[in-house]
Ligand code: AMP
């Protein structure tokens with residue numbers, strides 16, 4: 001039996017951005033070789049931002065399409081929509097009764113997000129979001145969770161909950177998951193403000209590289225990336241955040257190490273680096289975009305992949321939930337005894 005990997009993304013934009021791709025999706029694809037992989041579009045999580053219903057539906061399919069285009073292989077891996085497997089919401093409830101208020105209140109992403117929308121705009125779902133995420137992970141007896149740096153604290157909560165369940169309900173209740181965070185690409189920064197992470201909800205669209213964006217716009221964004229005034233191509237996360245980010249992206253896509261790139265570009269200008277990088281990114285993203293568009297344009301085919309994925313996911317999830325329901329002391333319906 002191979003170890004299990006689980007990860008997920010929210011359908012909160014029409015296109016994923018390069019940070020999602022390098023920080024997470026590339027690892028998802030790699031891990032399929034060594035792990036039993038399950039990947040989900042977490043549409044229930046996306047409800048916390050009150051999306052327009054039609055937009056949410058479109059983005060849920062588009063997000064799944066981008067998983068497949070990036071190389072997630074439905075022959076080998078389970079790909080599904082979270083809302084198709086009722087056990088996610090059910091386990092989240094159970095886990096919420098194991099989570100302390102203070103513990104949930106310490107989540108920095110909740111603090112950031114709620115500060116942005118203000119108290120009136122903050123729903124309880126935003127607060128319990130990390131508990132639903134823990135449910136996603138624990139339902140599948142997950143060993144490894146490939147994510148970007150911003151999910152580290154949420155993963156820590158999932159681990160704490162898993163350990164608590166094993167202590168209170170008995171060993172073997174759930175598997176304690178490990179985070180899989182690849183440091184070099186765990187945080188891709190905004191091109192315009194390289195102190196902030198690249199995000200689907202960036203202030204300036206020029207700071208983001210979207211997977212489904214027109215390649216000319218991608219090239220433009222890279223060429224107008226913020227750098228510094230000392231005109232030396234070197235890697236220094238603090239002093240040269242912009243250039244360092246470009247080198248990180250370049251290295252991830254091109255395969256040359258950052259050190260090698262620095263050596264290769266010695267004495268050259270930022271413009272030179274940007275022009276070359278734009279070409280690398282565009283030629284990398286073009287087939288990905290074409291394949292994603294094909295999936296988006298065949299929703300019936302896509303829906304059938306998701307349907308099959310959900311059926312497989314349900315089998316695993318229902319066994320875990322039944323085990324935990326039994327252990328917490330719920331009476332099993334006669335049909336399940
Ligand atoms: P989200 O878009 O928040 O659902 O994120 C999906 C995945 O992409 C998560 O594993 C994030 O940690 C990862 N991710 C998002 N933004 C970045 C970024 N700028 N750099 C690296 N990873 C990221």
Ligand code: TRP
Nearest residue numbers: 006007008009010042133136137
């Ligand atoms: N919270 C994650 C994010 O915003 C998405 C997510 C939900 C997730 N459930 C998960 C990631 C389970 C990994 C495992 O990126």
